[in-house]
Amino acid sequence: xxxxxxxxxxxxxxxxxxxxxxxxxxxxxxxxxxxxxxxxxxxxxxxxxxxxxxxxxxxxxxxxxxxxxxxxxxxxxxxxxxxxxxxxxxxxxxxxxxxxxxxxxxxxxxxxxxxxxxxxxxxxxxxxxxxxxxxxxxxxxxxxxxxxxxxxxxxxxxxxxxxxxxxxxxxxxxxxxxxxxxxxxxxxxxxxxxxxxxxxxxxxxxxxxxxxxxxxxxxxxxxxxxxxxxxxxxxxxxxxxxxxxxxxxxxxxxxxxxxxxxxxxxxxxxxxxxxxxxxxxxxxxxxxxxxxxxxxxxxxxxxxxxxxxxxxxxxxxxxxxxxxxxxxxxxxxxxxxxxxxxxxxxxxxxxxxxxxxxxxxxxxxxxxxxxxxxxxxxxxxxxxxxxxxxxxxxxxxxxxxxxxxxxxxxxxxxxxxxxxxxxxxxxxxxxxxxxxxxxxxxxxxxxxxxxxxxxxxxxxxxxxxxxxxxxxxxxxxxxxxxxxxxxxxxxxxxxxxxxxxxxxxxxxxxxxxxxxxxxxxxxxxxxxxxxxxxxxxxxxxxxxxxxxxxxxxxxxxxxxxxxxxxxxxxxxxxxxxxxxxxxxxxxxxxxxxxxxxxxxxxxxxxxxxxxxxxxxxxxxxxxxxxxxxxxxxxxxxxxxxxxxxxx
Amino acid sequence: xxxxxxxxxxxxxxxxxxxxxxxxxxxxxxxxxxxxxxxxxxxxxxxxxxxxxxxxxxxxxxxxxxxxxxxxxxxxxxxxxxxxxxxxxxxxxxxxxxxxxxxxxxxxxxxxxxxxxxxxxxxxxxxxxxxxxxxxxxxxxxxxxxxxxxxxxxxxxxxxxxxxxxxxxxxxxxxxxxxxxxxxxxxxxxxxxxxxxxxxxxxxxxxxxxxxxxx
Numbered sequence: 001x002x003x004x005x006x007x008x009x010x011x012x013x014x015x016x017x018x019x020x021x022x023x024x025x026x027x028x029x030x031x032x033x034x035x036x037x038x039x040x041x042x043x044x045x046x047x048x049x050x051x052x053x054x055x056x057x058x059x060x061x062x063x064x065x066x067x068x069x070x071x072x073x074x075x076x077x078x079x080x081x082x083x084x085x086x087x088x089x090x091x092x093x094x095x096x097x098x099x100x101x102x103x104x105x106x107x108x109x110x111x112x113x114x115x116x117x118x119x120x121x122x123x124x125x126x127x128x129x130x131x132x133x134x135x136x137x138x139x140x141x142x143x144x145x146x147x148x149x150x151x152x153x154x155x156x157x158x159x160x161x162x163x164x165x166x167x168x169x170x171x172x173x174x175x176x177x178x179x180x181x182x183x184x185x186x187x188x189x190x191x192x193x194x195x196x197x198x199x200x201x202x203x204x205x206x207x208x209x210x211x212x213x214x215x216x217x218x219x220x221x222x223x224x225x226x227x228x229x230x231x232x233x234x235x236x237x238x239x240x241x242x243x244x245x246x247x248x249x250x251x252x253x254x255x256x257x258x259x260x261x262x263x264x265x266x267x268x269x270x271x272x273x274x275x276x277x278x279x280x281x282x283x284x285x286x287x288x289x290x291x292x293x294x295x296x297x298x299x300x301x302x303x304x305x306x307x308x309x310x311x312x313x314x315x316x317x318x319x320x321x322x323x324x325x326x327x328x329x330x331x332x333x334x335x336x337x338x339x340x341x342x343x344x345x346x347x348x349x350x351x352x353x354x355x356x357x358x359x360x361x362x363x364x365x366x367x368x369x370x371x372x373x374x375x376x377x378x379x380x381x382x383x384x385x386x387x388x389x390x391x392x393x394x395x396x397x398x399x400x401x402x403x404x405x406x407x408x409x410x411x412x413x414x415x416x417x418x419x420x421x422x423x424x425x426x427x428x429x430x431x432x433x434x435x436x437x438x439x440x441x442x443x444x445x446x447x448x449x450x451x452x453x454x455x456x457x458x459x460x461x462x463x464x465x466x467x468x469x470x471x472x473x474x475x476x477x478x479x480x481x482x483x484x485x486x487x488x489x490x491x492x493x494x495x496x497x498x499x500x501x502x503x504x505x506x507x508x509x510x511x512x513x514x515x516x517x518x519x520x521x522x523x524x525x526x527x528x529x530x531x532x533x534x535x536x537x538x539x540x541x542x543x544x545x546x547x548x549x550x551x552x553x554x555x556x557x558x559x560x561x562x563x564x565x566x567x568x569x570x571x572x573x574x575x576x577x578x579x580x581x582x583x584x585x586x587x588x589x590x591x592x593x594x595x596x597x598x599x600x601x602x603x604x605x606x607x608x609x610x611x612x613x614x615x616x617x618x619x620x621x622x623x624x625x626x627x628x629x630x631x632x633x634x635x636x637x638x639x640x641x642x643x644x645x646x647x
Numbered sequence: 648x649x650x651x652x653x654x655x656x657x658x659x660x661x662x663x664x665x666x667x668x669x670x671x672x673x674x675x676x677x678x679x680x681x682x683x684x685x686x687x688x689x690x691x692x693x694x695x696x697x698x699x700x701x702x703x704x705x706x707x708x709x710x711x712x713x714x715x716x717x718x719x720x721x722x723x724x725x726x727x728x729x730x731x732x733x734x735x736x737x738x739x740x741x742x743x744x745x746x747x748x749x750x751x752x753x754x755x756x757x758x759x760x761x762x763x764x765x766x767x768x769x770x771x772x773x774x775x776x777x778x779x780x781x782x783x784x785x786x787x788x789x790x791x792x793x794x795x796x797x798x799x800x801x802x803x804x805x806x807x808x809x810x811x812x813x814x815x816x817x818x819x820x821x822x823x824x825x826x827x828x829x830x831x832x833x834x835x836x837x838x839x840x841x842x843x844x845x846x847x848x849x850x851x852x853x854x855x856x857x858x859x860x861x862x
């Protein structure tokens with residue numbers, strides 16, 4: 001007690017200092033986030049500070065703060081040709097992609113948000129708590145000497161203050177540690193989450209700022225419109241396709257953010273790029289009514305024409321021109337919450353932290369309601385409300401802002417959908433292109449398959465049957481004269497026919513596995529699982545049969561995935577789940593192998609994707625280094641005539 | 648011995664009838680579809696049924712389903728299933744009731760008439776006749792199993808033939824060994840795989856197949 005308490009006071013001072021350092025790092029982080037490049041450095045500083053605080057919490061207060069679970073950063077992949085690849089983009093040097101990869105990785109770190117909050121609030125919570133003992137020990141006697149009359153009272157009060165400071169110092173260290181744990185350690189099952197109140201607030205809170213973000217982008221879009229306008233006026237319209245090509249990027253960013261933030265469906269509305277121009281008989285390239293000597297200029301002209309004639313361009317422009325209207329409305333919740341909560345409520349609550357030291361040291365006392373007074377200056381009619389009630393007003397404004405946030409975001413997304421969504425003809429155009437691609441794939445695959453079958457039959461069963469026929473002819477001749485040789489030839493013929501049968505069986509299996517025909521997808525997958533030299537768990541809930549073509553495609557996709565798991569992933573166990581829900585067949589193949597499978601690498605997955613494309617199916621591969629690998633296939637299809645499945 | 652035969656291809660059905668009759672079997676019924684087979688099995692109560700997996704009208708596994716249904720009704724009804732392809736999945740379903748008297752062979756095996764007839768007789772007598780291909784697949788998928796890896800190559804050969812349903816005598820002729828040598832190998836296999844030893848061919852086969860199926 002005698003040494004622990006003074007030590008605790010000193011430690012408290014150190015922790016308070018760390019808290020302030022955290023605030024500085026927070027500010028640096030904010031700056032770094034806008035400058036982007038130093039951001040990883042800032043995050044390193046932030047995590048270093050966090051880890052130091054975790055260690056101190058354990059040593060000084062005996063409170064263990066668990067480190068947030070985190071996968072190691074992914075490795076940048078280098079191709080065999082020496083280029084680095086990230087998100088289908090090639091880089092000569094590893095610096096930029098490694099940085100982007102690190103940013104992606106940091107962006108996916110959920111514990112980072114908690115870290116930000118912790119850094120921001122620590123000086124005012126845990127950091128403040130550990131400051132109380134030193135404040136009592138130093139400030140207590142001084143204040144007593146100044147304020148209390150007589151010789152005895154100040155001494156008694158001073159001693160009491162010092163004693164109280166020493167007494168509560170270890171407890172305050174614990175308070176700081178507990179705050180750190182509370183702030184940094186996720187507690188998923190708290191009442192706040194399970195009751196649904198937290199998520200309810202969270203959705204509206206997020207919608208408030210997302211609405212503001214979209215509004216901000218809208219103003220940027222309006223800027224884009226102005227640039228278009230100026231370009232059009234300067235060049236008599238000639239520059240519009242060029243500038244529109246650039247502003248498209250801006251609108252696309254808006255689409256992406258709106259999709260991510262609001263879940264709105266805003267698919268790309270642009271017409272597919274036209275096929276490259278072909279050289280005419282006179283050696284020039286024709287684009288519309290103009291002839292071009294060089295292919296490059298022809299392609300550029302073609303692209304500009306395409307942009308100019310695409311209705312989506314003009315709809316984009318109209319949207320950009322109108323964008324400020326929904327943007328102004330979109331800011332309303334953010335303004336209400338910002339002014340109401342942060343201005344009137346939060347300021348008044350945190351007023352003591354800065355105004356009391358300021359008042360004590362300078363003698364100038366600022367009122368906690370200073371923001372309210374600023375507001376009444378602008379609107380004198382508001383003075384009828386008593387100043388203390390401004391917190392209630394603030395809460396009311398916050399509530400109004402939060403309640404407005406979701407409907408307003410929905411409204412604005414509806415406005416966006418009106419102009420930013422593809423028109424029916426654009427959708428049809430995209431569909432036609434997709435169908436053309438998948439049809440070509442399907443036809444090519446079919447032709448290749450037929451060629452393979454033809455070759456297998458020609459070199460296999462067909463040749464063997466000819467051999468059998470020849471053998472039988474020889475036997476016929478030798479039957480009387482040389483029965484022994486005839487018998488030997490007979491054995492040979494039998495062997496040939498057996499081999500021919502085996503080959504035919506394998507061929508049939510490759511075309512359409514018999515179990516699939518007899519039992520359907522679920523049992524066919526079970527059968528192939530049994531033939532796999534690994535434990536494979538198959539869970540299938542399919543009450544009925546699928547379309548035969550879909551069944552075949554899905555079956556071969558599963559086979560491919562299983563082969564990959566066995567051959568490349570070094571898996572110990574594979575789990576396959578088949579499910580049909582809402583008109584979509586979903587198959588997931590999970591293996592506990594080493595992961596790191598790259599969808600861009602190897603032709604297997606690309607082939608699978610093409611094969612599924614014919615059925616508008618999609619394939620998703622999730623394979624972080626170290627596993628597990630999860631392959632998900634989704635094929636929209638119908639399930640027919642419920643038939644009891646055997647298993 | 649009375650046989651019910653189900654095979655939809657005319658040429659094969661006639662061939663099988665000829666083959667079976669030549670070996671002294673009496674054909675109680677030779678049918679070409681699932682419903683007919685179902686009726687024939689319950690009406691004729693044959694000593695053994697030889698059944699093609701895929702039968703009309705649905706051309707799915709109707710023969711197999713009819714055989715399984717009949718065996719639910721008459722436990723231990725000897726059934727030899729023929730197919731153009733063999734699947735572990737079907738083998739498991741056939742063996743699942745543990746009553747024995749089951750055969751599951753590729754249609755190719757018919758080419759070797761004597762062996763095929765021997766298999767029919769074995770099944771009729773309550774034994775087992777599993778196609779070598781089924782057993783080979785079972786053994787490959789079990790290759791990583793630890794107790795299984797302890798078997799010597801010769802023991803594996805013996806196990807393979809044993810799992811097909813062959814007796815010690817048959818295994819001995821096949822591998823050019825003495826019967827007592829085969830007996831020693833089987834004893835070693837049973838110890839290594841931790842199975843209860845038994846002299847009864849049938850129970851022995853079942854033990855081995857259950858072991859292979861469960862791992």
